[in-house]
Amino acid sequence: QVQLVESGGGLVQPGGSLRLSCTASGIIFRLYRMGWYRQAPGKQRELVAGITFGGNTNYVDSVRGRFTISRDNAKNSVYLQMNSLKPEDTAVYYCNARMNSQTDYWGQGTPVTISS
Numbered sequence: 001q002v003q004l005v006e007s008g009g010g011l012v013q014p015g016g017s018l019r020l021s022c023t024a025s026g027i028i029f030r031l032y033r034m035g036w037y038r039q040a041p042g043k044q045r046e047l048v049a050g051i052t053f054g055g056n057t058n059y060v061d062s063v064r065g066r067f068t069i070s071r072d073n074a075k076n077s078v079y080l081q082m083n084s085l086k087p088e089d090t091a092v093y094y095c096n097a098r099m100n101s102q103t104d105y106w107g108q109g110t111p112v113t114i115s116s
Contacts, residue, residue, distance in 0.1 A: 009110030022095030
């Protein structure tokens with residue numbers, strides 16, 4: 001059974017930082033492209049950052065330079081370091097593991113709220 005378990009969300013003031021973690025089980029983690037998505041109220045889910053099994057990364061323009069995605073294959077984990085947080089970063093953040101269209105898994109989501 002595949003499980004992706006996220007943690008690290010919460011309430012933080014603008015300008016603050018959070019580090020999200022996602023630990024996977026039931027998959028050969030090192031073979032998967034990992035991603036962090038987010039969905040704000042009333043908006044579509046969007047890709048925030050992705051990292052390939054080879055370590056190549058990509059970011060949505062709105063977070064580039066503020067967020068950093070990384071992975072630790074030995075711990076079956078992917079991380080999202082979020083700095084200089086803004087109110088518009090408020091959303092539920094989801095971890096995704098994908099190898100192909102038939103092996104595409106999601107975590108349950110962790111809420112992030114940026115507010116003073």
